[in-house]
Amino acid sequence: MARTITVKGIGKVSAKPDYVVFSMTLESKHKDYDKAMDMAADHIQQLNETLCGIGFEKGSVKTTNFSVRTDYDRVKDRNGNYQSVFCGYEVTHNLKLAFDFDMGRLSQALSAIAGCLSHPQLSVAFTVKDATAINEEMLRSATANAKKKAEILCEASGVTMGDLIAIDYNWGELDIYSHTRYDCCEDAMPLMAKSIDIDPDDIDVSDTATFVWEIK
Known part of the structure; x- marks a missing residue:
């Protein structure tokens, strides 16, 4: 039986964020299904028109999830028994807008979205545009780490x-995002066209891979 040595390599990479991702949610609700869908269509149209108005290309906003569900309330009748009462159809549209990190562009987009009639829920994250390069560098780092350990x-x-x-490597998706939070209350968002410059924290990514070498 061949003798072997098994080593786990740890790859670590640090990168400066150069990309901004807006995650937005639009919600519509109505007892009539067609009206609920019309409201949802109006909301996305308003959002697209708002963003096109500040220079984003048509189609910049991408759908990440779209769902329609029925909403019911539990209501107690005169006999004390609870019954389900139909409240309407809820349409939820999750969207993403991504662009190169620029503080002026970020502030302009926040201000415009705050003034949009569709009033989307919004969160901001910082990442890198070329995630493939980060993955490749991390894998090279893990390989070099394992080989060095095995040699020692x-x-x-x-x-x-x-x-x-x-x-042996688990090809799972890595979380390539900065831990920097960028929060702003809803009342202040329309004023975000004027904002201070920030420098998001570097993105630290790590992963492991297992290597097996023959021992002579």
């Missing part, structure tokens, strides 16, 4: 490291 262990044990036999 083999040298200390008086054995020779042979050929690489196997690599």
Whole structure:
């Protein structure tokens, strides 16, 4: 049976955010299904027109989730029994707007969205535009880390490291976002066309991969 050494490599990468992601939610509710859908359509049209008005291209806002559900209330009747009463159809539209990080552009977009008649719920996150480059650098880092560990262990044990036999890596999606929060109360958002410059915290990404080498 071949002798082997198994080592877990840890890859770490730090990157400066260069991309902004707006996550927005539009909600509409009406007892009539067609009117609820019409309201939802009007809301997204208003949002698109608002953003086009400050220079964003048509189609910049992308849908990440769209759902329609029925809403009921639990109401007690005169006999003390609870019954479900239909309240209407709820339409929820989750959207994303992403653009290159620029403080002036960010403030302008916040101010415009705050004045939009559709009044979307909004959160702001900072990330990188080229996530592939971050992933590749992290994998190279994990590989170099594992190889270095294996070489040290083999040298200390008086054995020779042979050929690489196997690599085990979980290809899950990494969370490549800065921990910086950018919050603003709803009342102040229309004033955000004038805002101070911020420098989002660097993005720190780490992941692991397992390597198996032959021992000669």
